[in-house]
Amino acid sequence: MMKKLILMGIFCFATKTIAQVGIGTTTPTEKLEVVGAAAIGTSVTIDPIDYVNNPSGFTIMGTDPQSATVNGKIVAVETLYTPLTIQPYTINNVYRDDINDLNLNIPTDKYFITIANFEAIPSTGNNGIYTNTNNKGHFVFNAFQSGTTWHVKIGYPTLDTQNTADRYTYKFDVILYSKRFFKNLGEITYNLNGSNSGTAPSAPTGI
Structure with a gap:
């Protein structure tokens, strides 16, 4: 009977331990909770769903020893971003048919944007x-920067609707x-000297 009680106690303890693992804490609230420094030798995989719908205040700490920018130092990612x-x-x-300036309030310092599937x-x-x-x-539709946000302009430049009371839905x-994943190399200007074809003198600087 005593052996059975000991085995049951070990089983219950193991079950509780597997539920939450704490390193540096005796009261973990996550499946794995580390209080203090941690070193990972290979890689970390983040679930794509959790990556997009991360909880408020969630932060990733990491290093990239091969990056000249990071230079092996610890980097704190304040907010998780998906590339697209x-x-x-x-x-x-x-x-009628013109949107002269629609402010999307999307910050230009964090994102590039393009427009697709226009109707x-x-x-x-x-x-x-x-x-x-x-x-x-x-x-014609295009996105442009104005101030610190992205704006959109849409219209039919050469013609108009028949009546001033006409309306459109876009x-x-x-x-x-x-911009954490993409880099803007800036505008390149070529002079074709009146021709219809040409060749870039070199590849863009920075690729």
Whole structure:
């Protein structure tokens, strides 16, 4: 009977220990909780779902001894970022066909952005862009920096709607590229001297 009680006690203790492992603490609240310094010899794998939906205040500490920037020093990542984020937008009740300046309030110091999957939907009673046989044109949309945020401009530059009361709904996706993973090399200008083709004198500096 005593042996059975001892075995049961060991089993219960092992079960409790497996549930939460604490190093440097006797009251761990996570599956593995380390209080103090920790060294990892190979790699750390982060679950993609937890990486995107990380809890508030969660911080990763790490080193990159091969990086000239980090130089083997400890780096604290204050917020976890994914390389690509897609944010769909629907903009309703646009006057005629022009959005001259839409501030997305996406910070330019953290992200590059592009626009994809653009769709222009005329409102009820709007016959769309009023065209003729001499001039067709097309929708133009672009993202630009203004101040510290990204802005969007959309419109049909060459033509307009038939009536001033006409409205549009625009749907598009904004793709956000985190600057933690992408580098902007700056603008390169080439002079083709009136030709339709040319060759870059060299590869971009910084690649």
